[in-house]
Amino acid sequence: MTQPAFAVPDKWKWFTEARYGMFIHWGPYARYARGEQVLFREHLNQADYAAQACAWNPEHFDPELWAATAKKAGFKYACFTTRHHDGFCMWDSAYTDYSSAKQAAGRDFVREYVEAFRKAGLRVGLYYSWIDWRLPAYYEGPEKDPEGWARTKAYLHNQVKELLTNYGQIDHFFFDGVWPRNADDLGSIELVEEMRRLQPNILINNRLGYSEQVDGYRADGGIGAGDSDTLGDFGTPEHTIEADRKRLWESCQTTTWRLWSHVSGERWRSADHLLDILVECTEKGGAHGGNLLLNVGPMADGQLPPEFVERALEIGRWLEVHGEAIYGTDGGALTEFITRGRQTTKGDHLYLIIRFWDGRPQLRLTDLASEVKEVTLLTTGQRLDFTQQGEELLIDGLPQEAPTRLFPVIRITCEGAPTTNQWGSERLWEGDPQRVADWARKQRGSSVYADGEER
Incomplete structure (x- = not known):
């Protein structure tokens, strides 16, 4: 069922009309082909990983080809991982040399992505991880290491402001990885104010941490840990589709069974499965968004996996014919139709x-x-x-x-x-149960016998 409508500012209506975005998880972790979190999940040697990251030089990265593929596939916007939890920066940051620009690749991948996708007419989003597995101060926090934490917090804020200053208009910003910090530690409320000053039209997601002043602090420790009940412009259900009643929302989903970055041997979801996810998001959406941010993990050399391209373009061909049923729609599930x-x-x-x-x-x-x-x-x-x-x-x-x-x-x-009518607005397991009793009594009677007659 669709939610009651709320007023979406004109500057954000593009989001509810777009419905379909491309999530891009790409970084030096692609060299391992075992997921974007391989450094932590396999407890790799930090120094060895850093050496591999610094030597990474993806010779086949062609952002214009990525953008052309995205446009042909029917995506209306994209979100690119500027820095994941491993701490490697995909742009020319003034605050570290641990970046694609200052190491072997010698390229500012964020700039190349932004320019190519904007040129193709797609809205531009950036992903940024709060956490950095390399930095002990992030995990020890302000109580155990106040000086280290102050430096870490300044680093985070400076990098976000850098991304919103040097790359033109940014439409969409996706924070991730709050745990174990909260909004008050991170100063995320103050940072958001600065982000809005730099980019007045930006949409910012809800992974800003809980605040004692705003939400009442709690750590959920699960998928989407750090999601705020009130902070942020859009909700981000992950691996699931749950309408957010408070704001805009988009479901972020993988094209594979589980992992976000390129993985050798990962199983792929079929095109009809992925399309069904898009349609379900749209059906549950309406004024609150109801978008799908569908992920691809490019290969280490910079090429999009052929399995992704095949599925994305098949959905794109479907959207060329049927796009009016997706883009700019007002939600759906008007009547009971799940059987078809x-x-x-x-x-x-x-x-x-x-x-x-x-x-x-x-x-x-x-x-x-x-x-x-x-x-x-x-x-x-x-x-x-x-x-x-x-x-x-x-x-x-x-x-x-x-x-x-x-x-x-x-x-x-x-x-x-x-x-x-009432049957359309109240579904199975919903609404006034009296309507079910009236229906049964009118059409067959009230007894347990086959004819409904009392004995």
Whole structure:
């Protein structure tokens, strides 16, 4: 079900219209091909890892090819990892020499990414990790090491301000990795104020830590640790799709089964599975966003994995035909439709995104209260015959074979915005249970016997 609408500032409406972003996890960890957190999870030798990172020189990195692929795949924005938990910086930072610009590669990857994606007409986002596994002071904190912590905090703030000063307009900023610090340790509230001064239109996520003054401090220790209940402009459910009732939101998901950076031998999710995630985000979205930030982990040499490109472009071809059912929609799930697929709405249109094509010539849709003007099989452009009797709509003339390998879409045009009845707004396990009792009593009686008659 969609949430009640809230007023989205004009400067952020691009986010609710975009629906689909590309997350890019890339850094020297790609050389290990065992995940972006290999340094910590395998307790590697820090000095050896740093030597490998400094020697990393991805000769096939072509940001314009990345941007062209993203655009063709239907992405509307992207978010690039400027620095992950290993502490290696992907730009020319004035505050450290542990960076792609000052080591073997000799390149400012952030600048190249920003310029290429902006040139392609895509919105630009940056990811930045609070934590740095190299720095003991981050984990000892202000109580155990006040001087070390002060230097670390200044380093973090200076780098964020540097990223928002030297690379033009940044639309989207994704913090990560708060634990074990909180918002008060990090000074994240003050930093956000400075970020807004530097970039008035920026969207900032909710991984800012809990504050005793704002949220009441707690450490959840799980996925999304450090998410704030109130701080930040958009929520970031990870590996899951949960609508955020307080603000905009985007679900961040992998194209593989689990890991974010390039991994040799990782299993890949299928194109229809990934498309279904996008559609579910859109269906649950509406005014609160409901975006998918879909990840790719480029290979160590800078090339996008062919498995990703294949799936992304297949979804892109689907979006070329069916994009109006995704981009700029107002959410969906207007009626109970889980037995066939998902729904989105926009203006006077209700879109039926059909996950399960059964080959029958007729589709029955219940609980649509609006008068229907026209029904179109959007996949082919074919006008379909229909009969409307009260709140039951029968759509005829559907082909036996699914008209696309992915999800066919039917567009229903109504007299005004589509509306539903009580059964559409209250679903299984929801609403007033009396309606279920009335339905059963009216149609069959009230006893346990087959005919419903009392004995």
